Amino acid sequence: DADVTQTPRNRITKTGKRIMLECSQTKGHDRMYWYRQDPGLGLRLIYYSFDVKDINKGEISDGYSVSRQAQAKFSLSLESAIPNQTALYFCATSESSRNSYNEQFFGPGTRLTVL
Amino acid sequence: ILNVEQSPQSLHVQEGDSTNFTCSFPSSNFYALHWYRWETAKSPEALFVMTLNGDEKKKGRISATLNTKEGYSYLYIKGSQPEDSATYLCAFRNNFNKFYFGSGTKLNVKP
Numbered sequence: 328d329a330d331v332t333q334t335p336r337n338r339i340t341k342t343g344k345r346i347m348l349e350c351s352q353t354k355g356h357d358r359m360y361w362y363r364q365d366p367g368l369g370l371r372l373i374y375y376s377f378d379v380k381d382i383n384k385g386e387i388s389d390g391y392s393v394s395r396q397a398q399a400k401f402s403l404s405l406e407s408a409i410p411n412q413t414a415l416y417f418c419a420t421s422e423s424s425r426n427s428y429n430e431q432f433f434g435p436g437t438r439l440t441v442l
Numbered sequence: 443i444l445n446v447e448q449s450p451q452s453l454h455v456q457e458g459d460s461t462n463f464t465c466s467f468p469s470s471n472f473y474a475l476h477w478y479r480w481e482t483a484k485s486p487e488a489l490f491v492m493t494l495n496g497d498e499k500k501k502g503r504i505s506a507t508l509n510t511k512e513g514y515s516y517l518y519i520k521g522s523q524p525e526d527s528a529t530y531l532c533a534f535r536n537n538f539n540k541f542y543f544g545s546g547t548k549l550n551v552k553p
Contacts, residue, residue, distance in 0.1 A: 331485070362543075369446065369531065369543035370486075377539075417485070429535065430476065433485035 330354045331434040333418050339440045346405045348437050350418030357423040359401035360431065361385075361393060363414040370417060376401055377423060408441045415439075444468050446534045448544035455522050456552050462518045463547040465532030469513035476533040477506055477517055480546065486531055489517075522551040 331352045340346055350359065357378050362370040362385075372385030374393040382393060390412060394402045405412055415438050419431040447466045455461050467475065474493045478486040490499040495510040503520045519526055529546040536542075 360541075367451075367545060369448075369545040370533075371543070372541065429474070429539070429541075430488045430491050431533075431541070432488070433478075435485050 331418060331420055331432055333416075333434040333437050335437060336435065337438045339442065340408055341442050342407075342409055344408050344441075346408050346439065348403045348405075348416055348418075348439070350401045350403070350434055352399050352418075352420045352432075352434075354420055354432060355398075356420035356432070357398065358421045358429070359395065360419040360421075361391075361401065361403045362417045362419065363387070363412075364417060364436075365414050373403065373416075405439075405441075408439075410441045413439060413441045444534065444536070444542045446532065446542045446544040448530075448532055448547050450547060451545070452548040452550070454550045454552065457523060459522050459551075460518065460520045461522055461549065462516050463530065463549075465515045465517070465534075465544055467513050467515075467532070467534035467542070467544075468536075469511060471536040471538065472510045472513075472534070473537050474535040475508055475510075475515050476535065476541075477515070478531040478533065480529040480531055482528075489530075517547075519549070522549070524551045524553050527551045 360375040361373040376395045392404045418434040421429040421431045477489040480486040492508040497508040506517045508515045529548045531546045533543045
């Protein structure tokens with residue numbers, strides 16, 4: 328079974344709709360991240376969470392919100408989807424140990440299309 | 443926002459060729475440099491984490507070097523095989539726990 332799972336894997340929606348992407352992990356990691364990937368660009372950080380009570384904005388948080396419901400779950404919401412949010416979205420996790428270099432483990436990605 | 447640049451953007455080689463590509467990153471506030479291998483329709487997978495200037499890491503036919511003073515890392519693949527075809531991503535981690543990814547080098551190895 329995958330350690331980091333994302334649902335849905337693919338979603339097509341319309342402009343103005345509210346969308347939630349979910350991420351779950353069984354790795355027991357404290358830290359969770361949401362990235363988006365656009366063609367020709369690297370992964371860009373949307374939000375990250377170092378524990379359940381700690382949520383931080385990344386480079387491109389406008390138009391997104393997140394919820395860390397539990398250590399194992401981190402959801403990304405698009406309150407009112409727009410076409411330029413069409414992208415591949417990745418969730419990732421990492422340890423928080425001082426001895427760890429915080430190698431990130433990625434989910435399989437969610438391909439979101441906003442029409 | 444920091445710039446992490448990878449070159450070339452894409453590379454086409456024949457099976458058996460050796461190849462290398464570059465990741466450039468800021469030389470200040472360096473904490474670690476990560477390399478990931480990303481196959482189409484799969485998740486990025488970690489290859490190496492490098493932390494010290496002069497580090498060299500090796501996994502099979504793939505190796506990487508790190509120069510933190512000048513802000514670059516090289517990834518080498520010796521004797522490329524079709525199964526090496528993937529996008530290779532580097533990520534710079536700074537002292538403030540932030541990760542910045544390059545846009546990747548897409549490698550295509552023809553049999």
